[in-house]
Amino acid sequence: MTSTIEYLRNNYLRNDLLPSIFCPGCGNGQIINYVLHAIDELKIPKNNIVLVSGIGCSSRIPAYFDTDGIHTTHGRAIAFATGIKTTNPKLDVIVFTGDGDLAAIGLNHFLQAIRRNIDITVICINNENFGMTGGQASPTTPMGSFTATTPYQSIEHSFNLAFLAKTAGAPYVARWTTAHSREAINSIKKGLKKKGFSFIEMLSPCPVSGKRFKSSHEYINYYLNNSIKYSDKFRDETSSHLFSSLEECFITDHEGKIIIGEIVDIDKPDFHVLYKKLKEAAKNEFWKSRQ
Amino acid sequence: MIIKIYENLCKGIKGCGNCIEVCPKKLFINSGNLNKKGYILPKIVDPNQCIHCKKCELICPEMAISVLEESG
Ligand SMILES: Cc1ncc(C[n+]2csc(CCOP(=O)(O)OP(=O)(O)O)c2C)c(N)n1
Ligand code: SF4
Ligand code: SF4
Ligand code: SF4
Ligand SMILES: [Mg+2]
Numbered sequence: 184m185t186s187t188i189e190y191l192r193n194n195y196l197r198n199d200l201l202p203s204i205f206c207p208g209c210g211n212g213q214i215i216n217y218v219l220h221a222i223d224e225l226k227i228p229k230n231n232i233v234l235v236s237g238i239g240c241s242s243r244i245p246a247y248f249d250t251d252g253i254h255t256t257h258g259r260a261i262a263f264a265t266g267i268k269t270t271n272p273k274l275d276v277i278v279f280t281g282d283g284d285l286a287a288i289g290l291n292h293f294l295q296a297i298r299r300n301i302d303i304t305v306i307c308i309n310n311e312n313f314g315m316t317g318g319q320a321s322p323t324t325p326m327g328s329f330t331a332t333t334p335y336q337s338i339e340h341s342f343n344l345a346f347l348a349k350t351a352g353a354p355y356v357a358r359w360t361t362a363h364s365r366e367a368i369n370s371i372k373k374g375l376k377k378k379g380f381s382f383i384e385m386l387s388p389c390p391v392s393g394k395r396f397k398s399s400h401e402y403i404n405y406y407l408n409n410s411i412k413y414s415d416k417f418r419d420e421t422s423s424h425l426f427s428s429l430e431e432c433f434i435t436d437h438e439g440k441i442i443i444g445e446i447v448d449i450d451k452p453d454f455h456v457l458y459k460k461l462k463e464a465a466k467n468e469f470w471k472s473r474q
Numbered sequence: 475m476i477i478k479i480y481e482n483l484c485k486g487i488k489g490c491g492n493c494i495e496v497c498p499k500k501l502f503i504n505s506g507n508l509n510k511k512g513y514i515l516p517k518i519v520d521p522n523q524c525i526h527c528k529k530c531e532l533i534c535p536e537m538a539i540s541v542l543e544e545s546g
Contacts, residue, residue, distance in 0.1 A: 188531055188540040202482070202536050207489025207513065212535025220532070362496075364532035390489060400491035403533070 191219050195229065197249050204243065208399035210387030211241050213361040214308055215248075217385075218277065221371035232275050235264040237289060239281035240315045241308035241387075258289030261296045264303045272302065272455040275375060282309040286322040286342050297351040297380045302453040304374040304381045307344060309423070310389035318392030325424045325439065327432035328395070336433060341422045348382040349447050355381035356447040358413070358423065360406035361388060361399075363443065370445065379453040386423065386441055395438075405438065413444030475524035476542040477501070479516060483538035486513025492533040499523045502530065 192198055196219070205211045222232065234245035234252035237260040245252035255263045260278045268276045285293055285307050296303070312330055313319040319332040322342045329336055345358040355377040357370040367385060374381030388402035389395075396402050411425060424439030426432050431439070487494055487504055493516055494502040501524060505517035530539045 187542075188537050192537050196537070202485060202511075202538075205535070207485035208491075209535065212485075212537075213492075213533065216532060216534065216537055219537070362533070364529065368532070398489050398491055399535070400487075400495040403492055403495045 191223055195219055195222065195249055196247050200247055203247060205240065206391040208388055208390040208402075209240065210310060210361040210385070210389070210399070210402070211244055211308060213364075214241070214279070214306065214385060214387065215244055217364065217367045218244075218248075218306070218371055220368045221375065224368070225372055225375060227275055227375070231273070232277065233264075233267055234277050234279065235260045235267065236279040237281070237284035238315070239284045239313070240389075241279055241281040241310070242284060244279040244308075258284055258287070259292065260284065261289065261292040261301075261303070261305065264305075265292075265296055265299075265301050268301055268303050269455065269458070272459075276303045277375070278303055278305040280305065280307050281314065281321075282307060282311060282323040282344070283313040283321045286344055290322070294347075294351050297348055297353045297382070300352070300354065300379045300451060300453045302379055302455055304371070304377075304383070306371065307382070307384045308387045309344065309384055310387045310393050311395070312389060312393040314389045314392040318389075318394060323423065325422055325432065326426070326429075327435070329435075331392075336435075343420055343423050343442075345382065345384045345423065345442075345446050346420065348380075348384075352451075353382050353447060354379040354449050354451050356384075357382075357445045358384040358386070358441075358443050360386040360410060360441060360443060362403040362406035363410075366443075373448070377448075378456070379451060384423070406441065409438055409440050410443045411440040413442050413446050417442055475521045475526060476544055477518045477521050477524060477530070478540045478542070479518070480536075480538045480540075481509045481515055483536040484509055484513055484515055485536055487516050488514055490535060491516070492535065493530040493539060496529045496533045498527060498529065499525060
């Protein structure tokens with residue numbers, strides 16, 4: 184008898200590469216698990232899936248899937264994904280990107296693809312640091328954090344990526360942590376079904392470079408006990424963590440509650456539908472002028 | 475309920491330990507045994523108490539846990 188997880192591994196993953204190269208306690212493997220369940224529950228054929236990533240530990244995720252995929256250059260995953268989806272809109276294109284990859288070097292691609300409403304699902308594995316290069320501060324590192332580049336605490340404000348996506352106009356936006364398994368799987372499914380740009384931000388443990396905690400179970404415990412459900416009352420928060428005052432950021436054992444939940448779920452026409460219409464109209468116009 | 479831990483995949487309860495953290499019935503504990511890579515493995519105490527919530531299966535970063543309902 185094949186168990187569900189065994190079936191999922193055999194069917195969708197490159198089993199010979201497991202266990203993964205990720206450090207013990209890394210959240211990247213959990214993201215693999217959630218995407219695995221989402222594509223299986225939606226019964227998306229394997230040959231319809233293209234996984235695209237940039238550079239970083241999290242960008243290694245596509246390598247584990249037995250599907251088409253490309254590991255591109257730092258910050259440019261969304262640009263490659265835009266090309267793939269525009270050329271063949273029938274494909275299901277998923278982007279895996281780190282907080283550094285997406286919000287530092289790649290931020291403009293993120294905003295412009297949302298503006299165009301490219302129909303891709305972007306999963307940002309937000310471990311709040313540059314994991315691969317040794318734990319430097321990233322644009323999502325919470326103010327007050329100690330990192331390799333902020334040994335006396337970070338004095339920079341951080342980005343609230345989910346709210347940024349909302350402001351830029353993404354039709355589907357959600358934020359969860361790796362402790363929220365079922366919620367994350369459901370949001371990935373919704374993102375995949377949504378016509379247009381879907382953004383799923385996943386707060387994720389990096390016990391080795393991020394070092395907020397030493398082990399994943401401590402992160403999971405923190406995520407479960409320190410998250411707060413999104414509602415309309417949250418509007419102007421500039422960080423995914425809720426700090427009541429600037430002073431609070433610098434109290435070292437104070438982490439601030441993480442705002443989680445579905446943040447946007449609306450419908451608006453995507454680029455590919457409008458492009459098809461435009462192409463038809465232009466073709467008709469062209470031939471009319473030659474009659 | 476049959477709960478299986480694929481020991482060769484586990485990254486250990488020290489660095490990971492997610493299964494111990496999330497099981498509502500506290501069925502995962504330290505086994506005291508190491509796998510081939512030297513990671514400390516979890517073990518199941520009483521599979522009969524399992525409520526088939528599958529939280530352990532979903533939370534595992536290495537897809538190393540399977541929970542099966544015994545059929546017939
Ligand atoms: C053009 C370029 N600049 C810098 C780097 C070095 N670099 C490699 S990974 C990385 C940051 C990765 O951080 P993130 O995207 O958050 O991924 P994580 O490792 O945390 O998953 C950087 C700056 C690079 N590979 N290419
Ligand atoms: S450095 Fe951090 S992000 Fe990279 S594999 Fe290790 S735990 Fe994961
Ligand atoms: S969650 Fe998985 S990898 Fe982590 S300790 Fe448990 S069995 Fe091992
Ligand atoms: S299925 Fe639920 S109750 Fe059973 S072992 Fe896993 S987490 Fe515990
Ligand atoms: Mg990162």
